[in-house]
Amino acid sequence: MSELVTCQIENQVATITIQNGKVNAISHQVVDELNQALDQAEQAQAVVVLTGQAGMFSGGYDLKIMKESMSAAMDLVEKGSKLARRMLAFPYPVLAACNGHAVAKGAFLLLAADYRVGVDGAFKIGLNEVAIGMTMHYGGVELARGRLAPVFFNRSVILAEMVSPQAAVTAGFLDKVVSEAEFAPTVLAIAQAMTKLDMQAHHQTKLKARAELLQVLDQCIEKDRHSSL
Numbered sequence: 517m518s519e520l521v522t523c524q525i526e527n528q529v530a531t532i533t534i535q536n537g538k539v540n541a542i543s544h545q546v547v548d549e550l551n552q553a554l555d556q557a558e559q560a561q562a563v564v565v566l567t568g569q570a571g572m573f574s575g576g577y578d579l580k581i582m583k584e585s586m587s588a589a590m591d592l593v594e595k596g597s598k599l600a601r602r603m604l605a606f607p608y609p610v611l612a613a614c615n616g617h618a619v620a621k622g623a624f625l626l627l628a629a630d631y632r633v634g635v636d637g638a639f640k641i642g643l644n645e646v647a648i649g650m651t652m653h654y655g656g657v658e659l660a661r662g663r664l665a666p667v668f669f670n671r672s673v674i675l676a677e678m679v680s681p682q683a684a685v686t687a688g689f690l691d692k693v694v695s696e697a698e699f700a701p702t703v704l705a706i707a708q709a710m711t712k713l714d715m716q717a718h719h720q721t722k723l724k725a726r727a728e729l730l731q732v733l734d735q736c737i738e739k740d741r742h743s744s745l
Contacts, residue, residue: 521549523556528711529704530557531565539575540568542621546578547595551602558607563710565703566603566629567613568622571639576620582650594741596621597655600628601733604726607719609710613703614681614690619644624656626689627663630722631706634681634690635699641684647676654736654743662729664688 520536520543532553534540550566557564568574577596582589603610603625612629618641626632626641634641643660645652652660652673660673668687671677684690694702723730 519549520546521553523553525556525560525562527708528560528562529565529707530560530562531567532557534566534568534574538572539617540572540622541578542574542576542592542596542625543578543581544592544595547592547599550599554602554606561608561715563608563707564606564610565613565707566610566625567615567703569616571616571637573612573614573616573618574622574625575617576622576644590740590743593653593655594737596624597653597659597733597737597740600624600655600659601730601737603628604733605723605730608715609707609713609718611703611707611710613699614641615699617641618689619678623689624659626684627659631710632690632692633699633703633706634684634693635696636681636693637696639681640678641681641689642676642678642687643672644676644678646674653740655733655740658729658732658736662726662732 522533524531534546536546577592581592610629612626612632614626614632614634617639618626620643623641623643657673661669664672665688679687681690681693685693
């Protein structure tokens with residue numbers, strides 16, 4: 517089985533890269549390998565940089581699995597929700613380096629990160645579930661409610677509006693957008709700055725700040741288990 521996620525740790529920074537085909541689809545294997553990479557980062561007490569392939573952070577869940585059956589789809593959604601929940605409570609900072617399109621679960625990964633840097637360009641970011649015939653799961657709705665700017669919540673979740681990287685900052689998917697030339701140095705500089713944090717204080721404060729969201733997500737994961745898309 518080929519490796520779909522790589523993890524390189526250097527100078528207290530763990531760079532985790534998704535590399536699964538043209539759209540960097542999120543499959544069971546990808547989620548499993550992301551969790552393994554997070555395990556490595558946690559053991560190394562490293563700041564996480566989560567990124568994708570040039571031009572494509574991730575196009576979302578593997579549609580072959582999502583169309584296979586309702587149970588197959590919900591199993592993958594549950595696994596993905598648990599991954600997002602883990603990222604939100606991760607003991608070290610999580611920086612998403614969005615180097616292209618981020619759609620559906622790709623955009624949810626941005627919402628689960630502590631800080632998000634995007635590259636400028638003709639890229640689309642957003643939650644397109646209702647545009648492709650999928651009712652959004654409870655966990656997704658609440659993650660979006662918790663992290664998106666209120667004015668964009670309905671537009672993103674209910675109307676599937678896709679936005680440019682620049683507009684994604686206003687919406688709440690990204691925190692900063694830079695040129696392609698500035699992208700790698702900016703990501704590295706922010707990650708290195710994060711290594712200077714007091715990690716115990718960072719983690720305890722993160723858990724306090726997100727206590728309500730984490731509790732709601734736990735409830736939603738259970739609710740989605742008995743629901744259907």
